[in-house]
Amino acid sequence: MVRFAAALGMCLVAGAAAAQRASTTGMTCGQARSFLAARGAAVIGTGGYTYDRFVRDRSFCQPTEVTRTAFVPTRDTPQCFIGYRCIEPSLDDWFGDD
Template sequence: MMRTLLSTLALTLVATAAAAQVGPPTSQRTCGANRQLVMREGAVVLDTGPSTYARFVKNGSECLVDQFPEPAWVPSSNNPQCFIGYRCKDGSDDF
């Protein structure tokens, strides 16, 4: 019983670690492939450069209540300024 439990736990940890890995940088995929990934996932963290990561969303419904969607561009293999979707920005408290 204990052996089965440990095996299950080990498999769960391996699967979780694999799911958390970030794929290749946006500059190594085409603009269309980057955009398609964001549209398919809804919200995704992507590698945008050396030690640089950002969260991109397909629309404002993926942002928190006090945030708004702002258009986002990333470098891709075929376009230095590829529109990928949006980034969630904090709203201003100033009125």
């Protein structure tokens, strides 16, 4: 019984930690950009239950991926340039185009 209670407690703590993701809607545009710049790459909420992985530059992507500019809603700006998303290029994607 003690082991079960300990396991249950660990699950609750892990669930609470996962639920505390940074959200761009609670930050100013400058704060969101600084947050990503300091970390290089981060999974950030963009409102409600939506989130994505954003990167500072291509060095945080897989070797086969390229970057696409990313704009997110923030507290003071509806379309804030935060950085980039990593994508697998298709035939329609060209390096440098966006």
